[in-house]
Amino acid sequence: MFNWLKLAESALGNNSDRLNAINIFPVPDGDTGSNLYHTVAAATRALENVDEDACVGAALNAAASAALDHAQGNSGTLIAVMLNALAEPLAEAPRLTAPLLSNGLQRASAAAWAALSDPQEGTMLTILDTAAATASNYRASITELPQDAQNSRKTLGEMSSRIVETAWMAVGETENQLAELTRAKVVDAGATGLLLVFDALRATIYGESLDPEILESIHGFHVAHPHVHQDMEVAEAYEVMCSLQLTPLDAATLRIGLNEVGNSVIMSPINTIEDDNGTIRWRVHVHVTEPDDAMKLIRPLGETENLAITPLHINNSEEPACSPSAEAITEELN
Template sequence: MKRWLSNAEVSLGNHSDRLNAINIFPVADGDTGTNLYLTLRAASKAAAAKDTADIGALLETAGRAAMESARGNSGTLFSVFLTSMAEPLAGATRLSAPLLATALQRAQLRSWSVLSDPVPGTMLSVLEAAAHAASDSEAAVTGDDSNAGLALTLHAIMDAALAAVIHTESQLDALTRARVVDAGGVGFLLVLDALRAAALGEELQEELLDGLHGYDVQDPHIHAHMPRMEGVEVMCTITLSPLDAATLRLQLDELGDSVIMSAVSPVGDGYRWRIHVHTPDAGAAIDLLRSLGDPVNLTITELSADGHETNEIPEAHGL
């Protein structure tokens, strides 16, 4: 698992520029590759420092670190994937096809649920395809926990995930018009390939992305020709009661879109939440957050295809 996250970090670092280049959904801000890489880096660093033989405990630690450092939609969804995947693996000391199938199913259900308005044709669709392929594999169905069964399941997952990435181009109008596949979906495909390679002691597939529309290294940055995006991305961590969390989601839906709320860990009678929203009014969003709790790790990022700047907001001061 440590080798998986380390390899995924390297792979996403190598591909971050190209992922940025084809990033046009949900906004053409050209940062999906960077966001995934930085989030993976936090997860990999936390995993490397964890001394345990428990796969679930390791991924829980990595997932929480990723959640606290998550960047953008893609980074936040990857963090949810990792923390959710950890739950069924708690206490396990080796990966098997049945365990992997259960973990991926948990992760895809949780990932769809954290979004107020989940959209097919994104990383979510690739995760869903991978989860279904794992659950439908003969090893998962029969309870075969052999290494051979795991290998066959991982190869089936990769075939399904690649097909799902190719399909994203026809699922979203913006991608169809630009003739590109979804950047987040490609990034997640690279993460899955790193898992396959680490679990089976194989190399990453250098030819994996050959032929994907928009992924030729000679192609220009697609997002550079898109209209400037108005508004900002607001992210933070905040502790809320269940009622306040429900209230916040409803009000964030009114203030903007791309709302993601994911529980990080229980705190007293509530939970520590990671919050993400795109909104034209940063002040209103932050006022809302501060009316319900004390947001930390608060950042504001301009949604712009021609350069975006992230500002850390001092926790002890108003906007």
């Protein structure tokens, strides 16, 4: 797990500038690459504190919880949701196998769609669906193999290779699935980032380097191509993210309220362990015109942790020195 996420972190870090450059959906704020990198980096840091003898499920669960708690942006939240769901079928498993990866991807796809209030095709969701379907189809093709063969590293490697192949094709199609991407002549940034994460898994299984040519044909991805988001106008808006304990009723009520005052709502449980008050820990994400629109709904429900309020209307690749920082906005609202 550590080797996979460390390689994914490296891949996202090395390509964050170009991922930022083509980031125009849902908001052209040029930060998808940075958000994915920082979220996966949080997961990797958490693994450094996990016991070396821990099973793969426990290790991934620790990484996923940290990723959710420190997720940045839509893309970071969704990659954290994916990791969290992947960990579920791996509980007590000594290692990752093809059947377990298939189970995890089915859960991850369902969890990602459920977390979003307004899910869209042509995004990371499409790539995750493609990966889940590919894994499921491959698993169906090996059911007659002996159990040892189904659980072998060779079979896991073959499944991961097919996932990367179909995910790569699906990334290319995102340009035709969202009008914003079609007009800009680029693919979805988050989808491309997820492709890198899957290729990092494939490379880790085989003990190889990342495929240097996997991004060569990605539309708009080359260094010579412009930062398409920079010429796009963004209405004044803010991204509000936090973690807090919620009862099932409070979680449902908060989602309804956030949908009324904002958009890009993502809510996902970080774990399913109830405390003495019947609450579980949730990660909350929303875009709003005014931060206090969201905070008025969140504050009465309990104490927030890892609260971040970020202006979306500021060019994140060239943030002006006079722009308000997330810390300053958060302090003002507290």
